[in-house]
Amino acid sequence: MRPLSLWPVVVIILLGVLIAREPRLQRVDDVLLYWFMANAVSELQPAAVTLVEVGRDDSPTTSERKPAPKGAAAQRSFSPLELALFLQAALDFQPAVIGFEPILIWRERDKDQEQLFTDQAMRVPKLLVAMELGGKGPRDLKVDDIPTLPQVTGERGHLAEFTGVSHRPGDDIRLISTPGFINLPNDRSDRIRVPMLLEYRGEIVPSFPLQAIMLWLRATPADIRIELGSHILLPNGWRIPLHRDGTTKVNPAAARSVRRLTLNQLLLAAQERSSHSPPTMDLTSLKGQIILLRLADDPLQPPNIFSTAIATVQSNAYLRAVPWFYDWLIILLAAAAAPWLERISKSTSLLVALALSAGYGLLALSLLESNRIWLPTFLPLALLWTLILVRLFVSPAPLASRQ
Numbered sequence: 001m002r003p004l005s006l007w008p009v010v011v012i013i014l015l016g017v018l019i020a021r022e023p024r025l026q027r028v029d030d031v032l033l034y035w036f037m038a039n040a041v042s043e044l045q046p047a048a049v050t051l052v053e054v055g056r057d058d059s060p061t062t063s064e065r066k067p068a069p070k071g072a073a074a075q076r077s078f079s080p081l082e083l084a085l086f087l088q089a090a091l092d093f094q095p096a097v098i099g100f101e102p103i104l105i106w107r108e109r110d111k112d113q114e115q116l117f118t119d120q121a122m123r124v125p126k127l128l129v130a131m132e133l134g135g136k137g138p139r140d141l142k143v144d145d146i147p148t149l150p151q152v153t154g155e156r157g158h159l160a161e162f163t164g165v166s167h168r169p170g171d172d173i174r175l176i177s178t179p180g181f182i183n184l185p186n187d188r189s190d191r192i193r194v195p196m197l198l199e200y201r202g203e204i205v206p207s208f209p210l211q212a213i214m215l216w217l218r219a220t221p222a223d224i225r226i227e228l229g230s231h232i233l234l235p236n237g238w239r240i241p242l243h244r245d246g247t248t249k250v251n252p253a254a255a256r257s258v259r260r261l262t263l264n265q266l267l268l269a270a271q272e273r274s275s276h277s278p279p280t281m282d283l284t285s286l287k288g289q290i291i292l293l294r295l296a297d298d299p300l301q302p303p304n305i306f307s308t309a310i311a312t313v314q315s316n317a318y319l320r321a322v323p324w325f326y327d328w329l330i331i332l333l334a335a336a337a338a339p340w341l342e343r344i345s346k347s348t349s350l351l352v353a354l355a356l357s358a359g360y361g362l363l364a365l366s367l368l369e370s371n372r373i374w375l376p377t378f379l380p381l382a383l384l385w386t387l388i389l390v391r392l393f394v395s396p397a398p399l400a401s402r403q
Contacts, residue, residue, distance in 0.1 A: 079106075093283050326376065
């Protein structure tokens, strides 16, 4: 009998180790996870966050009509009067937190309206405004002017680091609000991964969604305990799973639990409330919630990503990972199967691979829907089809067929 070749085993082990250890290849698994979640039947209870989206019909005076360059801050010019009307309408429903995802930078011709916005902003219980970190520049802030998180353990070298502030509101707004950093580094964020922590001049600062949760829980930075690579512990006992780069995986299904309104709908509801007219929609549930304002056609970030992250935390709807040794178990199984494939025909091996791929995909989808457990998909499928390609194009025919 012809001795079995060992080189496919070596190839599979090396490829498996590369996929398991290379972050850029692991990102492929995030793409597959997003696709699986988009096709999973999973519904969550309504979250305590409402997204008010401003489209061009809602805000015809929005100044920028062309999409901003990729990587720029989400800064669109609203007039202070427009945002004062939004705050006035939102405050009628007594939210706990009101946040702005666009960076509030006034146009020169609107400076005379600034006091109108400030008067309404001072009535907000907790006001969250967007800022963007970057390199050193004239808009920088001292570390003492930014809420930092003191109780942090673990290695910090994997966090996104910044030395300055690239875009922020003026000091008049900053002094009556709390900053939320909207940075989404390309290598640390995508449709299901959102930064929770960033590093600013050696200190750890909360990102926009984490700061929103802290304000909603009335938690101070000293109340937050962080173990990098493990979790963020909130004062009410909630744990946010945390990767070593300061990101967490959000549940795409949580986006469907976020209430979405247009600005016109909110203004109409506030008008009906003040005039005691029959409401066209019931917005009493906004009391005690987080209300976020964002641009519906903002091309600079994935749609609904911050509110989805907040809803994931509020619903405790995290996707649970399998144990750390699962990847290595898959690698060993694939390596053990490599010599066995030489004993079967090429057509049989192809049919087996198709059946295993379909079965594994159905199993992964079933676990997602039932228990929110995610089976890594890219690694086993990559190893499986590498084996099949080797069998089809490199390995000789099985001994039985040649006899």
